[in-house]
Amino acid sequence: MADLRLIVGLGNPGPEHARTRHNAGFWFVDALAERLGARFNVDAKLFGSTCKVDIAGKPVWLLKPATFMNLSGKSVAAALRFWKIDPDQALLVHDELDLPPGTARLKFDGGHGGQNGLRDTMRLLGHGGFHRLRIGIGHPGHKDKVTPWVLGRPSGDDETMILRAIDAAIDVLPLATHGDYNEAMKRLHTAKP
Template sequence: MEGLRLIVGLGNPGSEHARTRHNAGFRFIDALADKAGGRFGLDSKLFGETTKIDFAGRDLWLLKPATFMNLSGKSVAAALRYWKIEPEQALLAHDELDLPPGVARLKFDGGHGGQNGLRDTMRLLGHGRFHRLRIGIGHPGHKDRVTPWVLGRASLADDALIERAIADALDVLPLAVQGNFMDAMTRLHTPRE
């Protein structure tokens, strides 16, 4: 399988959203940019902040949509068109209610699972054939509590677990960038001793 050319972190812009559970994707992309020395700058034609990095021996575009989560697809679709990147060469990092904090999982294709950034991206692309990095934030236990949960801040313990999941995902990312998705998944999905 081809390697990655674009990694998108999904989240909501603005300092008031910075450490919310919903911004796990932004936290991942910020950590990647920091690791690779990338500096984000606003690109109005792509409706987001972008930077280009050299990572795992490849040129890689990073994108943080500035459209708010529910309209993320506008930015993702614009970037894919502008840089002439196939959706299969993109990875979208996002928060995942169905995984506990401390767990990150890679996946290709599938549904949106109620995640509005994925939902909007799939609506505009007409399919879900792109890679996802699912960063666990846990579930509040009842669907009526989901909105305040995702828009709220995690406890200190959960926040530390989310940070660990992001670090684990960064450790296997070079494999995914180079197209070795099965190896990346095996390493990321195997419980640590």
């Protein structure tokens, strides 16, 4: 598989959204940038904030779209074009209702599963041929409760579990950066929360 060159955290901009479940993608890229001593800067031409990091000797761009979740594809497509990155060299990180807090899963291709950031990206790219990192946020139990759930803050225990899953996913990034997604998946998917 292709080496990883771009990691996109999906979320909504603004302090009112900062600690919501829906911003798990932002939590991830923020934690990664902090671990690597990098800082995000606004990049208007890419409709978001970016920074460049080194992961296991490979340069990787980080992107946080400023377009709100439902329009994330605009920022993702602009970044892929500008940096001449193929979609299969990108990892989109997002919240996942169907996984419990404390769980993170890597996957390649597939549908959007109702995740609007993925939906918009797939609409603009014309396919889903990119990598995803799904950060479990749990499900409220009924579909009518989904919107307030994803836009709400997790409990202290759930937040701790989500942050542990993020740390475990960051730990396997050197493998993905060098194109060894199978080993990265194996290690992440067998990690204990």
